[in-house]
Amino acid sequence: MNGISEVTSRYLYLYKENIDRISGMSSPYINSFRKGAFERFSAMGIPTKKDEAYKYTNLNIFFDHDYKSYFIPETADFIKAEEFRCDIADLDTLGIVLLNGFYPTINGKLHQLSNGVWIGSLNEAALKFPELIEKHYGKYANSDTDGLVHLNTAMAHDGVFVYVPDGVKLSKPVQVVNLVQSDEDMFSQHRNLIIVEKNAEFSMIICDHALSPNKFLTNAVTEAYVGENAHFDLIRVQNEHNAACKITHTFIHQEKNSVTSSNNMTLHGGLIRNSTYHHLGGEGAETSSYGLFLADKFQHIDNYVSVDHASPKCTSNQLFKGVLDEMATGTFNGRILVRPDAQGTMAYQRNNNILLTDDAKMDTKPQLEIYADDVKCSHGATIGQLDENAMFYLQSRGINKREARLMLMFGFAHEVIQNIKIEPLRERMDNLVMQRLRGELSRCASCMVKCG
Amino acid sequence: MEKDQDKILNDVTSGEYKYGFHSDIETERIQKGLSEDVVRIISAKKNEPEWLLEFRLKSYRHWLTMKMPSWPNLKIPQINYQEIIFYAAPVQRPALNSLDDIDPELKRTFDKLGIPLGEQKHLAGVAVDAVMDSVSVKTTFRETLAEMGIIFCSFSEAVREYPELVRRYMGTVVPYTDNFFASLNSAVFSDGSFCYIPKGVRCPMELSTYFRINAANTGQFERTLLVADEESYVSYLEGCTAPQRDENQLHAAIVEIIAEKNAEVKYSTVQNWYPGDKDGKGGIFNFVTKRGICKGENSRISWTQIETGSAITWKYPSCILRGDNSTGEFYSVAVTNNHQQADTGTKMIHIGKNTKSTIVSKGISAGKGQNSYRGLVKVLKNASNARNYSQCDSLLLGDKCGAHTFPYLEVDNQTAIVEHEATTSKIGEDQIFYCNQRGISTEDAIGLIVNGYAREVINKLPMEFAVEAQKLLQISLEGSVG
Numbered sequence: 001m002n003g004i005s006e007v008t009s010r011y012l013y014l015y016k017e018n019i020d021r022i023s024g025m026s027s028p029y030i031n032s033f034r035k036g037a038f039e040r041f042s043a044m045g046i047p048t049k050k051d052e053a054y055k056y057t058n059l060n061i062f063f064d065h066d067y068k069s070y071f072i073p074e075t076a077d078f079i080k081a082e083e084f085r086c087d088i089a090d091l092d093t094l095g096i097v098l099l100n101g102f103y104p105t106i107n108g109k110l111h112q113l114s115n116g117v118w119i120g121s122l123n124e125a126a127l128k129f130p131e132l133i134e135k136h137y138g139k140y141a142n143s144d145t146d147g148l149v150h151l152n153t154a155m156a157h158d159g160v161f162v163y164v165p166d167g168v169k170l171s172k173p174v175q176v177v178n179l180v181q182s183d184e185d186m187f188s189q190h191r192n193l194i195i196v197e198k199n200a201e202f203s204m205i206i207c208d209h210a211l212s213p214n215k216f217l218t219n220a221v222t223e224a225y226v227g228e229n230a231h232f233d234l235i236r237v238q239n240e241h242n243a244a245c246k247i248t249h250t251f252i253h254q255e256k257n258s259v260t261s262s263n264n265m266t267l268h269g270g271l272i273r274n275s276t277y278h279h280l281g282g283e284g285a286e287t288s289s290y291g292l293f294l295a296d297k298f299q300h301i302d303n304y305v306s307v308d309h310a311s312p313k314c315t316s317n318q319l320f321k322g323v324l325d326e327m328a329t330g331t332f333n334g335r336i337l338v339r340p341d342a343q344g345t346m347a348y349q350r351n352n353n354i355l356l357t358d359d360a361k362m363d364t365k366p367q368l369e370i371y372a373d374d375v376k377c378s379h380g381a382t383i384g385q386l387d388e389n390a391m392f393y394l395q396s397r398g399i400n401k402r403e404a405r406l407m408l409m410f411g412f413a414h415e416v417i418q419n420i421k422i423e424p425l426r427e428r429m430d431n432l433v434m435q436r437l438r439g440e441l442s443r444c445a446s447c448m449v450k451c452g
Numbered sequence: 453m454e455k456d457q458d459k460i461l462n463d464v465t466s467g468e469y470k471y472g473f474h475s476d477i478e479t480e481r482i483q484k485g486l487s488e489d490v491v492r493i494i495s496a497k498k499n500e501p502e503w504l505l506e507f508r509l510k511s512y513r514h515w516l517t518m519k520m521p522s523w524p525n526l527k528i529p530q531i532n533y534q535e536i537i538f539y540a541a542p543v544q545r546p547a548l549n550s551l552d553d554i555d556p557e558l559k560r561t562f563d564k565l566g567i568p569l570g571e572q573k574h575l576a577g578v579a580v581d582a583v584m585d586s587v588s589v590k591t592t593f594r595e596t597l598a599e600m601g602i603i604f605c606s607f608s609e610a611v612r613e614y615p616e617l618v619r620r621y622m623g624t625v626v627p628y629t630d631n632f633f634a635s636l637n638s639a640v641f642s643d644g645s646f647c648y649i650p651k652g653v654r655c656p657m658e659l660s661t662y663f664r665i666n667a668a669n670t671g672q673f674e675r676t677l678l679v680a681d682e683e684s685y686v687s688y689l690e691g692c693t694a695p696q697r698d699e700n701q702l703h704a705a706i707v708e709i710i711a712e713k714n715a716e717v718k719y720s721t722v723q724n725w726y727p728g729d730k731d732g733k734g735g736i737f738n739f740v741t742k743r744g745i746c747k748g749e750n751s752r753i754s755w756t757q758i759e760t761g762s763a764i765t766w767k768y769p770s771c772i773l774r775g776d777n778s779t780g781e782f783y784s785v786a787v788t789n790n791h792q793q794a795d796t797g798t799k800m801i802h803i804g805k806n807t808k809s810t811i812v813s814k815g816i817s818a819g820k821g822q823n824s825y826r827g828l829v830k831v832l833k834n835a836s837n838a839r840n841y842s843q844c845d846s847l848l849l850g851d852k853c854g855a856h857t858f859p860y861l862e863v864d865n866q867t868a869i870v871e872h873e874a875t876t877s878k879i880g881e882d883q884i885f886y887c888n889q890r891g892i893s894t895e896d897a898i899g900l901i902v903n904g905y906a907r908e909v910i911n912k913l914p915m916e917f918a919v920e921a922q923k924l925l926q927i928s929l930e931g932s933v934g
Contacts, residue, residue, distance in 0.1 A: 056862075358833065360866065363862045381861055384871075
């Protein structure tokens, strides 16, 4: 490709305009990645449908748009952000709020909990713990197929930093609330780094909310390092309005005998792309990757999962389910790669989808690439409707058609939800999904913008 | 025990390619290289009408604008198209009326390959069109077939004698712009088979094309066109072999099938091109475009393939299910051993209502072989009640080989039911142990298991082919059991 597309040049320009300002605020180590990442982004550009990894997703709707470039937050916003409270009453978490990709200042940017856990702003952490950052930052987020990861590395400046030291088991999950709020259309990028040292246990919930009805584009990268025997669970709840586009790239690197899970719950959003990369880098590591998406209107939901079995005797399990209504479109792209020496691998993958209308569309691409022989791998994908026999069974027992449909769809979705280990959140999700399926969860009820 | 297994596996997979001989037949060739002049020379040599030359030139010019595709999961060495001879034909006497007119060396070649060119072999009950270096040398049983109105002849003959039929159908399923190798073939194809089954006729015997590459430094570019008119039925077989040579040879063919209303076509391939030696030297590059269209209602196309040969295989026999209630099927066993690579699968495009498709793909990888299944199931918006079931299994023998699956499912209709399943595993030690325990040697046990594994596909082949396929599976895997 010799000609750089118009969309891509928009972001090249954005970089050149702002790089000095961004660099001025960041630590030298984070800055040292920017130039290389920018060069790679320039070479790869904004992905198009010609890129295999984005075959079914048209990003231009959101990327080819004039956003107000947004790098320095105004303090006024922070007060509003601090006031934000999660509405799940029983959910006891350590809350963090990110506003437009920045960590608000009010209560100090980096906290230490009694057990030695650090939570706070990545930018602050980079200055305070240079050795930790140098060991982990930019080590896991790397992509040969996705220029957007490099765009993030080139320009991202702040995000959440979590450090869980050896053997510490955090009883409460950390909840990160990503808020986007602006009076103008906005593009933001943030970067999270999570370090879970050996034998530690940690779970994290990331919630995405939009606070104003403008057009938003978010391109976020999360890197997680999970040490030997450590446990890490990541749950993402996405509930934004139809003018919001959320692109997330999550890289989870695992050491020996570690156990992780990732769960993407997508309830609402204009265009959502979740890329999750699991790197099984130590013997006996285990990972589960779940996803559920319910889409209607003109929404487009794209889940991309890559599981890299780089070490022997690892286990992975993927389960992604989708319900598509009205004109919604969905994509699932799952890849299992078993490297030559990864003997004793077990890898499973499943993707089930239900289409509710003739205008809904689903494209799925489950892939296996296997270079070792002592493996047990399987994948399955289905696209269809509710089981007629099950419908008949319920109806023959006096349950009306509408209710029967709801029960079946709820059951379909619950298979993913049941993997959430945090009980109040699991109940809340069940509840939200039920409401969503009943059509009671109107856009206004789920929306943070109280536009009256 | 494990060591023992390795050894046997090794013995089983290192079997020799038994069709690797070369026959000394006088061939007529043109200069190597490709240019517009070469295309004109080929056309002139075949005394082709103007429209066909135009078609070739159009294709050639289009080909020049294209790039070799890089998406397959294959490592393909650079191909220098100026080093290939695009036309080589056994020198023939002007007219071939009886079997005696065939060059005896040629006849011996086909005898050696076990191809019944002589019509005396009536028992075989197969009509054969033998294609050597992409020129059809002999078609048997033509008269018997002609009585029923079936046309079965070489492509060039069809161009001469049935130009209206050829013109009507050629390029309608695989247009000359389709892909890199299809364009190349459309520009330089030398011959191939043509078959037309008229309305309401059930072809009484299996039709078969046998492809043989003989001459060195040549490429083989043949074209098969198969038309099954309303209410007809035909079963078609294709086999291929080539001599053992150190350089790679290119085979880029096109097969087009048209099934009209209520017609049924079964197309079976046993592909056994020379796969290269143990170190991956030589072998055929088999880059083939095969596609069928179920044009009319209730029509049916079924592809069955046993792929054991070729250094690199790149082929996706596909079905376009345009007629309502039409059915497409794809059954495949692909074996890669030593350094062989295969990227094969199918496309099922559901356009009509109540269309059904079935995909069963069995990959077997041994040695350093890399085997990929790549398939597309696409259900268009108006294809209500479409149904697809795909199953892709891979079996791994040895720890240096690879098995990959790349299915694409694109569904645009609510009433469709599309299922895909795939598994990858190695031969279970418990299965081998079970056989050993009952006095079956490890080698036989592996043969048994592999054959059982591939049975679902082999069962779809016509009898004679099934036997051959089973043997071939065993030979291909010779020396790979472990």
